[in-house]
Amino acid sequence: MEFEIKPIAPVPPAEIDFDNLGFTFIPTEKMYVARYEGGAWTDHGLMPVGEFWMHPAAGAYHYGQALFEGTKARLTNDGEIVLFRAGDNARRMADGCRRLMMPAYDEGQFVEAVKQTVLANKAYLPTDEQGALYIRPVMFASGPVLGVKPADEYLFVVFVSPVGPYFKGGFHPIKLKVSKEYHRAPAEGVGSVKAAGNYAAGMYPNSLAKEEGYAELLYLDVNHEHFEEVGAANFFLRKGEELATPSLEDLSILPGYTRESVLQLAVDEGLNAAERDVMLPEIYDADECFCTGTAAVITPIGVVNVEGEDVTIGDGGVGKYSRLFYDQLNAIMLKEAPDKYGWVTTIGKK
Numbered sequence: 164m165e166f167e168i169k170p171i172a173p174v175p176p177a178e179i180d181f182d183n184l185g186f187t188f189i190p191t192e193k194m195y196v197a198r199y200e201g202g203a204w205t206d207h208g209l210m211p212v213g214e215f216w217m218h219p220a221a222g223a224y225h226y227g228q229a230l231f232e233g234t235k236a237r238l239t240n241d242g243e244i245v246l247f248r249a250g251d252n253a254r255r256m257a258d259g260c261r262r263l264m265m266p267a268y269d270e271g272q273f274v275e276a277v278k279q280t281v282l283a284n285k286a287y288l289p290t291d292e293q294g295a296l297y298i299r300p301v302m303f304a305s306g307p308v309l310g311v312k313p314a315d316e317y318l319f320v321v322f323v324s325p326v327g328p329y330f331k332g333g334f335h336p337i338k339l340k341v342s343k344e345y346h347r348a349p350a351e352g353v354g355s356v357k358a359a360g361n362y363a364a365g366m367y368p369n370s371l372a373k374e375e376g377y378a379e380l381l382y383l384d385v386n387h388e389h390f391e392e393v394g395a396a397n398f399f400l401r402k403g404e405e406l407a408t409p410s411l412e413d414l415s416i417l418p419g420y421t422r423e424s425v426l427q428l429a430v431d432e433g434l435n436a437a438e439r440d441v442m443l444p445e446i447y448d449a450d451e452c453f454c455t456g457t458a459a460v461i462t463p464i465g466v467v468n469v470e471g472e473d474v475t476i477g478d479g480g481v482g483k484y485s486r487l488f489y490d491q492l493n494a495i496m497l498k499e500a501p502d503k504y505g506w507v508t509t510i511g512k513k
């Protein structure tokens with residue numbers, strides 16, 4: 164069957180104020196589309212960025228069969244376009260497909276779709292000082308269902324948008340609030356996959372934290388004993404030579420690959436990198452805390468509010484290893500440091 168889209172006029176790169184990018188959708192030239200129908204994926208490849216028709220009974224709308232990924236293309240000083248661990252996004256989406264009974268999309272083709280979408284929109288890639296080209300692969304059930312069951316049709320789309328740097332005016336610590344009223348995701352549920360519904364669930368509690376002046380909530384397990392993670396970033400706590408992050412064992416935590424990279428860098432620095440339960444009282448004598456994710460790479464945490472009390476972490480500033488890992492990871496991502504683990508792929512030149 165033909166697949167029709169209603170194109171959205173791209174904003175010409177010359178009309179974009181690249182020095183003042185935020186984090187909003189700016190229509191570019193092309194997006195990548197694949198459709199699952201009749202038991203198989205068909206790649207339509209690059210198409211104009213646009214809107215498409217969806218059935219009102221589409222499974223994504225009712226029963227939440229929807230997954231997304233997030234990664235970035237960056238521009239090195241030599242004008243090379245680089246991706247960071249895109250194969251891990253592919254694998255994570257495939258894991259999510261199994262969990263939500265969606266049809267897995269080939270992991271190699273996922274990376275190919277990401278590359279093609281970035282290259283087709285390379286005129287929109289900012290310099291690294293201006294930001295990055297954010298890449299959003301998304302998959303959802305487009306086929307109609309009424310009873311609760313997996314749909315028969317799905318769409319896989321990759322689009323991109325230029326975004327500004329996460330830290331405007333320098334690398335600075337944020338304030339978090341420990342949540343005792345709300346949880347992000349229960350153990351053995353779908354917290355370990357990037358299921359769209361997990362993010363809808365966090366919006367209301369997060370808005371309450373924002374009203375009180377905190378950047379985000381820091382979630383605990385259901386017994387309020389140990390930390391899980393921030394709404395869309397993984398949590399780390401260092402005391403002396405040990406750098407600890409909550410273990411992935413109970414499947415409530417999203418396995419971030421920035422997290423995994425930091426654990427590797429910590430080992431390389433001779434720290435004791437531990438994946439274990441990080442208990443709530445440990446916050447009172449932590450030397451530093453930070454969170455990790457694609458958007459910011461590393462975000463230092465200056466203050467954590469626990470039951471109404473603002474606890475200052477270390478001296479409240481940027482911790483030693485927050486700074487070190489931020490610099491090291493950015494240097495690897497931009498090919499300014501050796502890529503010992505094969506994390507970086509060069510896909511072309513601007």
Ligand SMILES: *Cc1c(COP(=O)(O)O)cnc(C)c1O
Pocket residue numbers: 233357392393394395396397417418419420421422455456457458
């Ligand atoms: C995406 C995400 C992360 C970070 O994962 P990265 O692979 O490092 O970008 C952490 N926690 C949640 C809940 C997420 O959705």
